[in-house]
Amino acid sequence: MTLPRIIPRAEHPISRGYIDPDALRVLYRLHRSGFKAFLVGGSVRDLMTGRTPKDFDIGTDAKPQEVRRLFRNSRVIGRRFRLVHVVFDDGKVVEVSTFRKRPTAESEAGGASAPAGDEDILIRSDNVFGTPEEDAERRDFTINGLFYDIASFAVIDYVGGVTDLERRVVRTIGDPDVRFREDPVRMMRACEFAARLNFEMDGDLRDALRENRMELRKSAAPRVTEELLDPLRRGWGSETYRIWHEAGLLEVLLPELDEEIHAHTGKAAFAPLFWRLLAESDRRVLAGEKFPDAALLGVVMLPLLFAAIRRRSGEGKRVDASRLLLVLEDVVNPLAARLTLPNHAVHLLKQGLYTMGRLAEVRPRDPAARKLVGKSYFPIAVSLLSLYAAASGRYAAPAEEWVEVVARTGHRLRKGEDEEYGAPFPEALVPSAHDVAGSDLLPPIPPVPVVDARGGRPRRRRRGPRRVGTEAVVPG
Numbered sequence: 001m002t003l004p005r006i007i008p009r010a011e012h013p014i015s016r017g018y019i020d021p022d023a024l025r026v027l028y029r030l031h032r033s034g035f036k037a038f039l040v041g042g043s044v045r046d047l048m049t050g051r052t053p054k055d056f057d058i059g060t061d062a063k064p065q066e067v068r069r070l071f072r073n074s075r076v077i078g079r080r081f082r083l084v085h086v087v088f089d090d091g092k093v094v095e096v097s098t099f100r101k102r103p104t105a106e107s108e109a110g111g112a113s114a115p116a117g118d119e120d121i122l123i124r125s126d127n128v129f130g131t132p133e134e135d136a137e138r139r140d141f142t143i144n145g146l147f148y149d150i151a152s153f154a155v156i157d158y159v160g161g162v163t164d165l166e167r168r169v170v171r172t173i174g175d176p177d178v179r180f181r182e183d184p185v186r187m188m189r190a191c192e193f194a195a196r197l198n199f200e201m202d203g204d205l206r207d208a209l210r211e212n213r214m215e216l217r218k219s220a221a222p223r224v225t226e227e228l229l230d231p232l233r234r235g236w237g238s239e240t241y242r243i244w245h246e247a248g249l250l251e252v253l254l255p256e257l258d259e260e261i262h263a264h265t266g267k268a269a270f271a272p273l274f275w276r277l278l279a280e281s282d283r284r285v286l287a288g289e290k291f292p293d294a295a296l297l298g299v300v301m302l303p304l305l306f307a308a309i310r311r312r313s314g315e316g317k318r319v320d321a322s323r324l325l326l327v328l329e330d331v332v333n334p335l336a337a338r339l340t341l342p343n344h345a346v347h348l349l350k351q352g353l354y355t356m357g358r359l360a361e362v363r364p365r366d367p368a369a370r371k372l373v374g375k376s377y378f379p380i381a382v383s384l385l386s387l388y389a390a391a392s393g394r395y396a397a398p399a400e401e402w403v404e405v406v407a408r409t410g411h412r413l414r415k416g417e418d419e420e421y422g423a424p425f426p427e428a429l430v431p432s433a434h435d436v437a438g439s440d441l442l443p444p445i446p447p448v449p450v451v452d453a454r455g456g457r458p459r460r461r462r463r464g465p466r467r468v469g470t471e472a473v474v475p476g
């Protein structure tokens with residue numbers, strides 16, 4: 001047992017005024033009932049660095065059933081992690097988990113005979129209760145291993161997290177090689193924390209990333225998908241994807257995308273566009289705009305879609321609708337399968353990308369366009385077009401008009417649609433090749449610089465056959 005470093009109230013910035021009142025209620029009730037009650041994880045990290053936590057998780061030595069009995073409005077959830085959700089009137093949930101220890105190969109194998117020399121230490125279950133110290137040590141990074149104790153208002157540090165917060169370093173708790181092999185998703189998280197906090201990654205951690213990045217293939221696809229979406233949803237996608245790319249993780253996660261944006265392969269035609277798209281969506285997310293997941297996934301797919309179109313159609317050719325649909329299948333399907341996106345999300349994504357192209361060509365007054373408004377993928381297509389317009393400098397006028405339509409018609413995602421990849425699959429819209437033959441459905445491949453050097457308006461290209469080629473691409 002090691003003694004923790006205790007930082008008394010007078011020496012840290014966490015005030016109860018910053019803690020969610022419902023979370024405080026839960027902390028106090030646990031405490032008054034004789035249990036330990038700590039704020040844990042990200043909320044302590046964020047409060048220590050003057051940020052607003054996303055959620056206030058609580059750790060306690062009360063067992064899930066004991067917590068359950070203390071709060072009428074609570075339920076025990078989870079299998080891998082059994083924890084208690086305390087639900088408040090407005091639907092807010094405070095998560096309470098019992099201190100647990102890091103699972104070992106033995107506890108994994110049911111306590112008896114872990115196969116000797118077994119290299120596979122991937123954690124599959126995680127439900128052995130433990131002490132506060134053990135609970136701190138099972139966590140991923142030192143900056144995430146701090147506790148705030150409601151009994152003393154002190155911060156309790158078993159893992160050196162306070163020093164690492166001061167030094168602005170992301171460091172695993174324990175050997176990064178081991179911690180990354182236990183749970184490879186931690187590699188994605190390490191980069192994400194570096195990106196969002198603007199911290200450095202510790203040197204050993206960086207070596208371990210290189211060494212273990214292939215292990216990511218062992219992680220459950222839905223968890224990886226969540227981690228891929230999370231930074232985009234929260235406004236630090238651009239920096240996170242950049243670090244994933246530099247650390248070699250993106251090559252494992254989304255090899256097609258990584259190849260497409262790799263500056264040294266000569267294939268980087270769409271790299272500048274991709275980074276601008278991310279920067280633009282981050283900017284808007286941080287300003288309060290909320291994009292459906294399908295739109296965020298669409299942003300990730302755009303460079304691939306454009307590259308595939310270029311490969312299929314060759315220089316200077318336009319792509320007709322039926323061909324575009326085939327390309328969409330080719331680009332989206334393999335990725336969707338690997339990420340195990342639900343079917344309705346895949347359809348929404350394809351429809352969004354396809355319709356984006358349509359919105360670039362038709363105007364709201366066009367009778368042909370009217371029926372698009374009201375479709376569940378319509379706002380996705382508008383978001384994509386408007387991000388694309390801002391990132392490329394093209395199609396600013398239709399993008400603006402369609403954004404106005406969304407604002408005017410109050411097209412809101414229905415409840416639930418803005419979460420979990422969007423709405424159920426809408427009625428089939430994809431027109432037959434016959435319906436759309438000859439129409440120019442595709443937003444031109446985006447080779448044009450955003451603004452000219454004098455800062456004037458982007459030059460509009462004339463319609464007609466386009467030249468596409470890397471020489472026209474904005475220098476990265």
Ligand code: ATP
Nearest residue numbers: 040041042043054055138139140144145183185186
């Ligand atoms: P935020 O919620 O703001 O993204 P967070 O640090 O709270 O950041 P969560 O994913 O909510 O992140 O996880 C809560 C806490 O659980 C973390 O702070 C960390 O202590 C622990 N944790 C999360 N994921 C892991 C993991 N893969 N391995 C070990 N501990 C983890």
Ligand code: MG
Nearest residue numbers: 042043054055
């Ligand atoms: Mg959290």
